[in-house]
Amino acid sequence: MPRLAVIEAIEIETKTEKTFSLRLPDDDPGMVFSPGQFAEFSVIGAGEAPFGLCSSPKERHVFQTTVRRYASGAVTVPLHRLQVGDYVGVRGPMGNGFPLGENLGRDIVIIAGGLGLPTLRSAIFFMLDNRDDYGQVVLLYGARTPEDRLYKEDLQDWWDSPYMECHQTVDVADDYWPGYVGYVPELLDRVELDPPRTTVLMCGPGVMIRPVVSRLVEMDVGQDQMYINMEAHMKCGVGKCGHCLIGDKYVCLDGPVFRYDEVEEMQAFQNAI
């Protein structure tokens, strides 16, 4: 049964993506989540879909999610039509989240492509709040064009921040883009890593993940130190509906964050025929 949250603010990120700030009533326990977890959001009368939580886990009663509108989206189109003050059904949080608590003291490299950034943004907020618990924090973010980048203000803040490194790239630049043009794996050559101390958190399209992983392997980063958020497959969120089942893993229950060796097994299952 969903709880009802009211839309407090809507931030237009790009032409197709909006970030919704939602408030739960004070008598609700709130959204107590860890970075990487997701929740089920519904427009009552249209349907329900899972989206990652992208705000700081510090806030309980106000939380955010970023949603891309697809032309055929049964939920995303009506969701994008909602205004401040409208109600959204939420269930959650769900899933396992990134293993931030287990990687204290290590260097964290965050690699995001396009719409992969939201849950990692939550992880960045968490690490900046607990800065002393981690070594280097590095963000590598790639988008198609400068316009397509999410959270442009946050990216600027992170770029300016003395507490973390932030590298961005775009596939196609415009006249005003001062930064790097190229693909995400190329950014890896611009950072200095200490492989044995490094844990990598990733989320992005498969075409980005594969070359990034092979580059990281070349750099001697262990496959057991790479974590990937695979939230694209889910539906019910509680391991019952079966849609996200790959082999014997339910992405929504056993994930959505998986260690790379687990991902390889799942991909082997998918690619066997």
Place this chain on the structure above:
Amino acid sequence: MDRGIRACILAGEKLPEALAQLFALGDRVIAPTQAPKGDIFFCEVESAAEMDLSYGNSLVSPTEHLRPPKELYFEYRLKDEGPPEIIPPPPPSPFILFGIRPCDVAAVQYLDHFFLEREPADKLYGQRREVATLIAMACVEPAAETCFCPCCEGGGPVSDSGYDVQLTRVGEEYLVEFATEKGERIRRQWESLLAPATPEIIEARDLQKEKAGEELFELHANLAAAVRRVSADTVSPATWEEIGRHCYGCGGCSYLCPVCTCFDVNDMKYDEESGARIRQMDSCRLFGYPREAAGGVRGFSLPYRARMYSYHKLSYEHFKKQGRYGCVGCGRCIIACLGHMGMPTVCELIRRPPTEATS
């Protein structure tokens, strides 16, 4: 008898009276009935006369009353001002499921584990299960030529557990076993009709059970061999190609399978202001099943679907999560499949390379 099962004898001629007395308990009674063209369905009945007691097994598993193909999460009413109203469905009223066959009893045990014991528990299933009393009717002979329950681990024509009451026909009498609190309620209702069980009848039943398992079933499925090969991942892609070649992607096997659990969640509009959120059965054999966030469908070929279906039912990895394999030997997939790819054929193809086994 162990495990606190109380065994009694019900004389064959007293069965109609026993059935009539079920209605006195006030629960809804769901029992096998015959549809106009002869298919059997488990439907709510108002008198014993509506039941068909010469049935083999139903076309659709009686588990549909515990996990309906379509059910309500909630109804909603949109308001001009303020939050939409969300109205949970009324809780289900108690019912007796009479005449459920041992394969479906095994399926209920599977569903109990899947929906209730595996966290998080499913509330809708839990509510229905709680008010359901299962009266099983053991099979003295195969209910149909498509039956192969003795080949399934923990299966067979007589249930060992999972029922509240089980009737087994032995000659002109029924051995009636009451296994639970809910069963005890039925026993009290039937008290005047029952006689204490004798060691002879129990022995006769056990003999009958053994014989049925070994001799009477003509159809065999080599599930054990299929399980070994699927779990060890030694099935060749050619096998899946072959199964996929016969698959129309209609989903019939999963819609009839008593242990298939996949569903889809949708909002259904009654009108502009009101509607309901429902879940309805879905099948991994259908094309749109794994649609992803971006609307894409990753390489979901018919062979891949066949493999996914078999892997879910037959692999040791899923056995570890579920406590039993996902086939109870009811044979409904054999009836459903247009391409003649029921579970026994699939097992055979998995066991032997397709070049030898193709028809």
